[in-house]
Amino acid sequence: MKVDRRCFLGLGLGAVAGAVVSPPGMKLTDDLAIWTQNWPWTPVPKDGKVTYEQTTCSLCKGNCGLSVRKVGGRPVHISGQEGHPVNNGGACLHGISGLQYLYGLTRINAPLKKNGETFEEISWKEAVSHVADKLNAMRENGKAEKIACITGKERGSIPELFKRFMKAYGSPHYYSMPDMNTTWRTVAEKMHGENADIGFDLENATHILSFGSGLVEGWGSPVHNFRVNAQRKDKGVKLVQVEPRLSNTAASADRWIPAIAGSEADLALSMCSVIMKEKLYDSSYLVSYDTGFSAFSGLVTTGYAPEKMESKTGVAASEIKTLAREFAGAGRPLAIAGKGRGDTAGDLTEFAAVHALNCLVGNINAKGGVRLNASPDYLKFPEMKLDAVAEKGAEKAPEKSIDALMRKISGTGQSPVQALLMQDANIAYTMHDTDRVKQALKKVPFKISFSSFMDETAKLADIILPSPTFLERYEDLPSDASMSRQVVGLAVPVQKPVKNSMNPGDAVIRIAKAMKSGVSENFPWKKYEDCLESVTGKLWDPLSDKGYAVISEKKPRKTVSADLSFFSVNKGKRPEAAGDRTEYPMMLVPYDNMRITSSEVTVSPFAVKTVSDEEIKGKESFVQVNPETARKIGVSRGDKVKITTPAGSAAVRIDLFEGVMPGLIGMPKGLGHTTDNPYVAGKGVNTNQLISVSIDPNTGQDAAFGINAKISRV
Amino acid sequence: MSKQNTHGKTYKFGMAIDLDKCTGCGSCMVACMSENNVPFKKDESDKKDSITWMRVYKLTNGKSFPETEICYLPRPCMQCGGKGDQGHSPCVSVCPAVATDYGHDTGIVSQIPVRCFGCRYCMAACPYHARYFNWWDPKWPGEMEKYLNPDVSPRMRGVVEKCSFCYHRYQAARDKAYYEHREEIQEQEYQTACTQACPAGAIAFGDLHNPSHKVHQLVKPDPHHSGKPRNPKAFRLLERLGTNPKVYYISEKEWVRKAGDNYLEGEWKKMNKKHG
Numbered sequence: 005m006k007v008d009r010r011c012f013l014g015l016g017l018g019a020v021a022g023a024v025v026s027p028p029g030m031k032l033t034d035d036l037a038i039w040t041q042n043w044p045w046t047p048v049p050k051d052g053k054v055t056y057e058q059t060t061c062s063l064c065k066g067n068c069g070l071s072v073r074k075v076g077g078r079p080v081h082i083s084g085q086e087g088h089p090v091n092n093g094g095a096c097l098h099g100i101s102g103l104q105y106l107y108g109l110t111r112i113n114a115p116l117k118k119n120g121e122t123f124e125e126i127s128w129k130e131a132v133s134h135v136a137d138k139l140n141a142m143r144e145n146g147k148a149e150k151i152a153c154i155t156g157k158e159r160g161s162i163p164e165l166f167k168r169f170m171k172a173y174g175s176p177h178y179y180s181m182p183d184m185n186t187t188w189r190t191v192a193e194k195m196h197g198e199n200a201d202i203g204f205d206l207e208n209a210t211h212i213l214s215f216g217s218g219l220v221e222g223w224g225s226p227v228h229n230f231r232v233n234a235q236r237k238d239k240g241v242k243l244v245q246v247e248p249r250l251s252n253t254a255a256s257a258d259r260w261i262p263a264i265a266g267s268e269a270d271l272a273l274s275m276c277s278v279i280m281k282e283k284l285y286d287s288s289y290l291v292s293y294d295t296g297f298s299a300f301s302g303l304v305t306t307g308y309a310p311e312k313m314e315s316k317t318g319v320a321a322s323e324i325k326t327l328a329r330e331f332a333g334a335g336r337p338l339a340i341a342g343k344g345r346g347d348t349a350g351d352l353t354e355f356a357a358v359h360a361l362n363c364l365v366g367n368i369n370a371k372g373g374v375r376l377n378a379s380p381d382y383l384k385f386p387e388m389k390l391d392a393v394a395e396k397g398a399e400k401a402p403e404k405s406i407d408a409l410m411r412k413i414s415g416t417g418q419s420p421v422q423a424l425l426m427q428d429a430n431i432a433y434t435m436h437d438t439d440r441v442k443q444a445l446k447k448v449p450f451k452i453s454f455s456s457f458m459d460e461t462a463k464l465a466d467i468i469l470p471s472p473t474f475l476e477r478y479e480d481l482p483s484d485a486s487m488s489r490q491v492v493g494l495a496v497p498v499q500k501p502v503k504n505s506m507n508p509g510d511a512v513i514r515i516a517k518a519m520k521s522g523v524s525e526n527f528p529w530k531k532y533e534d535c536l537e538s539v540t541g542k543l544w545d546p547l548s549d550k551g552y553a554v555i556s557e558k559k560p561r562k563t564v565s566a567d568l569s570f571f572s573v574n575k576g577k578r579p580e581a582a583g584d585r586t587e588y589p590m591m592l593v594p595y596d597n598m599r600i601t602s603s604e605v606t607v608s609p610f611a612v613k614t615v616s617d618e619e620i621k622g623k624e625s626f627v628q629v630n631p632e633t634a635r636k637i638g639v640s641r642g643d644k645v646k647i648t649t650p651a652g653s654a655a656v657r658i659d660l661f662e663g664v665m666p667g668l669i670g671m672p673k674g675l676g677h678t679t680d681n682p683y684v685a686g687k688g689v690n691t692n693q694l695i696s697v698s699i700d701p702n703t704g705q706d707a708a709f710g711i712n713a714k715i716s717r718v
Numbered sequence: 719m720s721k722q723n724t725h726g727k728t729y730k731f732g733m734a735i736d737l738d739k740c741t742g743c744g745s746c747m748v749a750c751m752s753e754n755n756v757p758f759k760k761d762e763s764d765k766k767d768s769i770t771w772m773r774v775y776k777l778t779n780g781k782s783f784p785e786t787e788i789c790y791l792p793r794p795c796m797q798c799g800g801k802g803d804q805g806h807s808p809c810v811s812v813c814p815a816v817a818t819d820y821g822h823d824t825g826i827v828s829q830i831p832v833r834c835f836g837c838r839y840c841m842a843a844c845p846y847h848a849r850y851f852n853w854w855d856p857k858w859p860g861e862m863e864k865y866l867n868p869d870v871s872p873r874m875r876g877v878v879e880k881c882s883f884c885y886h887r888y889q890a891a892r893d894k895a896y897y898e899h900r901e902e903i904q905e906q907e908y909q910t911a912c913t914q915a916c917p918a919g920a921i922a923f924g925d926l927h928n929p930s931h932k933v934h935q936l937v938k939p940d941p942h943h944s945g946k947p948r949n950p951k952a953f954r955l956l957e958r959l960g961t962n963p964k965v966y967y968i969s970e971k972e973w974v975r976k977a978g979d980n981y982l983e984g985e986w987k988k989m990n991k992k993h994g
């Protein structure tokens with residue numbers, strides 16, 4: 005009977021199987037199995053008691069609550085924490101891969117000091133005194149302003165300690181990596197006159213209009229937004245996605261509006277013109293407007309009429325009108341901006357134009373709308389005592405952005421920055437014009453990295469003070485500012501440090517303590533944990549009890565005035581994609597793929613495994629073009645081509661995708677790492693090296709989202 | 719035939735995946751790898767030998783810009799019931815070593831690597847490409863051996879592996895119920911790693927025999943037709959092969975449902991009329 009079933013397939017294979025299965029065969033197969041598998045090196049994982057420990061993920065800005073399953077004290081599996089206010093049970097693939105970070109191949113074993121081309125291990129004592137001595141000498145020689153510091157995150161006690169160190173030391177050059185929240189804050193300031201975070205109450209909106217924001221590609225707090233998207237489907241909440249490429253968010257949306265790349269602001273303002281002309285705005289809210297309303301009305305109705313914007317946006321006038329009417333007519337409409345993951349600053353005008361839509365429908369601080377949240381102030385650091393050197397530094401202003409700093413360094417003969425501290429920032433990978441950033445870094449004589457991994461930036465450092473990963477360290481982690489509810493999570497060690505590492509908080513405290521007076525007295529704590537406990541004050545109990553605390557339950561203020569004069573004042577001042585269109589007739593737009601990290605954290609081996617063979621094949625990566633584009637330039641699927649932009653060129657392969665707008669080149673972010681980890685590095689091209697910085701004149705930040713490009717056959 | 723657990727309760731575990739909710743994020747794939755000690759290599763871009771018990775495929779509607787649509791389809795092992803849903807799964811039927819077997823008490827198709835001697839007939843037999851062969855010895859570089867889960871034996875070169883619906887989790891739940899003198903395990907007591915990980919809540923897992931389980935409610939399996947879904951928005955892959963999968967997919971989109979099988983011209987319309 006069994007043999008019968010084997011013939012189900014009707015393949016020759018079945019017949020062979022039938023022959024093998026007779027009783028003597030049985031014995032044979034058993035022997036075969038024993039013979040083929042008796043490998044002593046097959047591991048037998050140790051069993052033990054099963055326990056669960058909770059912590060907070062800091063691999064991205066999402067800061068999800070995680071639950072770590074341990075067997076006999078050994079962490080074996082990570083999942084999302086049930087009931088957590090950020091992610092309620094879910095986790096993204098990177099968080100789940102956490103243990104591959106813990107035991108990562110590029111983890112740094114011990115403090116390292118560069119010696120010629122290689123690193124040598126040194127003790128923590130040596131490392132700390134080496135750094136302190138150098139910095140002491142610089143400070144004494146009147147070079148306090150020649151040190152700079154870049155942290156990956158802006159908030160939390162660890163970045164605060166670095167900021168504090170810089171202030172006590174007497175340098176204004178403290179920076180944190182910008183992202184969309186940086187620009188949203190500028191919007192709050194320019195349009196509401198408030199120093200506030202902008203959060204989005206996506207859970208309660210009934211109509212979401214997204215200008216390229218990758219709700220399911222990692223925008224804002226990723227898992228939080230995955231959940232928002234799934235719940236939206238249950239509730240019938242509409243999502244309209246404006247984007248030139250069919251992203252996963254666009255695919256998941258109810259409607260995809262493929263507007264021309266870079267025309268988002270025009271589309272938003274054109275929608276405003278319809279809302280103005282047809283008086284669809286919330287007049288009760290508009291009573292509280294004081295400035296700029298009529299000027300704005302005049303500007304958009306004359307300059308941005310849908311008919312005028314058709315060719316610029318690629319969206320039909322009738323469609324623009326429908327979009328505007330649907331948006332204004334929805335119960336609780338909400339418009340969002342920040343392309344892809346929102347991990348770059350973005351164009352202020354675009355954000356402001358999108359926000360104008362929110363202002364017109366009056367959703368500011370309303371349920372399902374935009375929320376102006378005061379920046380979290382749960383950290384109470386003791387008053388600082390500044391000496392004369394520190395006072396002098398405090399009077400100076402930092403550069404407008406990290407890009408400006410990098411350009412200063414590469415522009416002059418001798419670098420104005422003589423020492424650079426870098427914590428959780430892999431700028432030699434994540435910044436646009438990557439090659440220029442690397443050149444600039446090489447000009448800085450003393451670079452200190454606090455990385456856990458030998459990443460692209462750590463490789464260039466002169467001294468590395470390795471950090472524990474989030475699974476081995478304490479850290480308070482405020483949630484992404486784009487969440488309407490502000491949550492602080494606590495990372496707690498679920499595993500003793502597996503390397504000779506030190507919490508960056510401890511490292512900076514120890515360096516400060518080893519400095520001469522002026523700096524040291526501003527760091528009264530014995531260790532970082534003491535500091536954390538004391539600066540979190542009242543919040544420490546809930547944080548250490550539950551692992552998180554919600555800090556913005558208060559009802560928001562109702563009336564907020566809006567100022568729409570921004571557009572009349574700033575008319576025309578926009579960042580521009582680099583490159584001449586005649587030389588570079590196409591446009592390269594890097595895209596985010598949830599399965600690949602593109603931040604300072606390199607992707608894990610598990611996550612790489614999930615990446616499609618249409619994105620990575622062997623050592624090569626692909627770019628997506630529309631089949632129509634491919635026909636025009638005479639290339640077909642799989643062809644090897646050269647992609648050239650004003651910033652550089654790279655060899656890639658062609659993938660055909662109907663979902664990309666003709667003329668556009670889609671390219672996955674997060675590839676092309678050059679670390680010594682064959683499981684994840686050496687695969688494809690880092691898009692950042694092909695993108696030139698494009699400064700937004702309104703903010704001084706790099707706002708490049710793409711670049712003009714060309715493809716040639718090789 | 720295969721030994722049956724004739725004592726105690728029998729289940730028919732199955733899964734329903736809402737393709738309209740799935741965003742292709744890949745959490746399920748990685749949760750599975752981590753739970754089941756799935757190995758990885760330096761180059762995983764040759765998908766034929768990249769071991770992924772759970773693999774998320776990308777489907778497109780084939781239309782040109784801007785009518786294009788895409789959809790992600792997560793594919794674990796379908797735990798096929800075979801013709802008549804009697805346990806003659808395509809793979810089980812061809813295995814000469816009884817390394818893979820049908821669990822009549824659970825509906826789960828097992829895979830016992832130490833019995834497998836690598837003939838790979840099952841791989842040829844599986845219409846869903848759910849089975850993978852270990853061409854090389856799995857390596858856990860650095861200290862990664864330390865994170866291995868003791869509930870799932872690491873495999874070795876020369877054997878086939880596939881999704882087991884996290885069978886060890888069932889065993890643990892069953893043992894617990896037994897210990898607490900309970901006949902039956904609860905829906906939440908046994909959930910697969912992918913189901914738990916999915917941040918979109920796109921996967922439902924449970925007993926297809928139990929009308930109170932979410933998976934049953936979503937699918938409404940027809941007991942008289944080998945579990946065919948009665949929910950018109952639900953479908954199984956390659957339904958007409960008669961493999962009777964226990965993994966169901968749900969989508970509002972017709973093109974997605976249609977992609978579940980290779981229909982002849984006009985066949986889809988006829989079929990759907992019949993099913994109303």
Ligand code: SF4
Nearest residue numbers: 061066067068096099
């Ligand atoms: S979304 Fe971010 S914070 Fe959440 S699990 Fe993933 S990497 Fe960690």
Ligand code: SF4
Nearest residue numbers: 795796797798809844
């Ligand atoms: S999907 Fe393939 S491996 Fe799984 S039961 Fe069916 S035939 Fe066997």
Ligand code: SF4
Nearest residue numbers: 740741743744746916
């Ligand atoms: S985890 Fe869920 S949403 Fe993500 S790919 Fe898997 S099924 Fe789809």
